[in-house]
Amino acid sequence: MRKEKESRQRPRSMVNWPVTIKTSHRTISAETRDVSPGGAFIYCDRPMTPKQFFFLSLHIHSSTVSLSCMAESVWSTHGGMGVRFDYENPEQGHLLAKFIQDV
Numbered sequence: 001m002r003k004e005k006e007s008r009q010r011p012r013s014m015v016n017w018p019v020t021i022k023t024s025h026r027t028i029s030a031e032t033r034d035v036s037p038g039g040a041f042i043y044c045d046r047p048m049t050p051k052q053f054f055f056l057s058l059h060i061h062s063s064t065v066s067l068s069c070m071a072e073s074v075w076s077t078h079g080g081m082g083v084r085f086d087y088e089n090p091e092q093g094h095l096l097a098k099f100i101q102d103v
Helices: 090-101
Strands: 018-022 027-036 039-043 053-059 066-077 080-086
Touching (some): 018 039, 027 090, 053 080, 080 090
């Protein structure tokens, strides 16, 4: 049996951090299941279809920090979606990496 090659550029950390997703039509409360500085799997009842952009706020449990950025839905299933973060400032990714290391 052939094993598929992992397409992620960075390893994911298992976390359950609350997330708020905002679009022009709705606001969704969801939760991460895993995260890396480049993206996350978000567990939610009504995931976005692939290639949709939205505003995302990631509420980091271990602190009062909330990371906000644009994100894109890369894939979706009935239980959630994989997203890619689109940072306005690269420092946001470095900040997220620091919090992931502390998990």
